[in-house]
Amino acid sequence: MCTVCGCSEGEARIGGQPLVGTDAPHRHDHAHDHDEHGHAHDHTPASAHHHYGTGPARAHAPGLSQSRMVQIEQDILSKNDGYARDNRRLFQQRGVLALNLVSSPGSGKTTLLTRTLTDLRDGLDLAVIEGDQETSLDAERIRATGVASVQINTGKGCHLDAHMVGHAATDLDLRQGAVLFIENVGNLVCPAAFDLGEAYKIVILSVTEGEDKPLKYPDMFHAADLMLINKIDLLPHLDFDVGRCIDAAHCINPGLQILQVSARSGAGLDAWYDWLRLQRAARLLGRVVPATV
Numbered sequence: 001m002c003t004v005c006g007c008s009e010g011e012a013r014i015g016g017q018p019l020v021g022t023d024a025p026h027r028h029d030h031a032h033d034h035d036e037h038g039h040a041h042d043h044t045p046a047s048a049h050h051h052y053g054t055g056p057a058r059a060h061a062p063g064l065s066q067s068r069m070v071q072i073e074q075d076i077l078s079k080n081d082g083y084a085r086d087n088r089r090l091f092q093q094r095g096v097l098a099l100n101l102v103s104s105p106g107s108g109k110t111t112l113l114t115r116t117l118t119d120l121r122d123g124l125d126l127a128v129i130e131g132d133q134e135t136s137l138d139a140e141r142i143r144a145t146g147v148a149s150v151q152i153n154t155g156k157g158c159h160l161d162a163h164m165v166g167h168a169a170t171d172l173d174l175r176q177g178a179v180l181f182i183e184n185v186g187n188l189v190c191p192a193a194f195d196l197g198e199a200y201k202i203v204i205l206s207v208t209e210g211e212d213k214p215l216k217y218p219d220m221f222h223a224a225d226l227m228l229i230n231k232i233d234l235l236p237h238l239d240f241d242v243g244r245c246i247d248a249a250h251c252i253n254p255g256l257q258i259l260q261v262s263a264r265s266g267a268g269l270d271a272w273y274d275w276l277r278l279q280r281a282a283r284l285l286g287r288v289v290p291a292t293v
Contacts, residue, residue: 013153014168080194083162087197097283098180100198105186107206108230110138112263113181117145120273125178129168131160131185148172159190162197177284188217200225207231207238211245214252221252233262
């Protein structure tokens with residue numbers, strides 16, 4: 001995982017400018033034919049189950065022991081958590097409700113976000129931090145709604161971190177009581193581990209993916225406060241089992257609140273908007289209410 005290989009270092013850009021403090025060299029070594037001692041691997045049948053998540057680090061990197069991987073991850077996450085505390089303090093001081101939107105690529109996250117911004121922009125102060133490996137295409141879609149957006153390009157990095165978000169937040173005019181959407185890089189693995197200083201992590205799962213996604217990516221769904229099942233307008237054309245998906249999610253996270261929505265048809269959006277308004281009102285009162293309220 002990225003906390004082992006350091007994939008976020010040396011790549012990030014905000015508004016096209018390199019992010020200060022992330023200029024370390026970046027390298028990936030992905031040779032899979034030899035183990036860490038140089039011995040050749042025996043190639044097993046296709047039916048075999050290779051599980052590299054059983055050690056203390058729950059990950060695998062050639063040439064690194066499990067204890068060394070754990071130490072690297074602890075160091076990286078500890079530093080990130082310090083930046084996250086700074087971000088959270090800033091957001092709390094300004095009464096800003098910061099939401100971390102996470103999903104796999106193609107979930108419809110940006111389309112749902114632009115629909116949300118269009119529908120709510122007249123009644124709420126809104127802002128967006130947009131994360132992608134490359135391009136500013138999604139940030140331009142956001143700005144077309146009339147809402148301010150700052151683009152973060154992570155390069156080879158597979159997620160946003162709190163340091164990036166803190167710098168991007170200084171480029172936004174975050175007014176008292178604003179709602180800040182942080183659209184993370186499309187990835188259901190690494191963003192689960194990185195606190196950005198948000199009030200809530202919201203995972204978006206499309207019905208075009210699979211109802212077993214929560215079981216396949218448990219860390220993300222365990223870390224989430226709210227799950228949006230998106231593209232429900234397509235259900236008549238798919239074999240997606242909503243009940244099975246909800247059961248899988250609650251198996252991982254029994255307290256996870258789940259809403260079903262469609263950015264295209266508008267189905268379920270009123271409940272999503274009510275949730276946003278409730279959390280924003282609570283933030284203005286100086287508190288964060290449970291996502292299940």
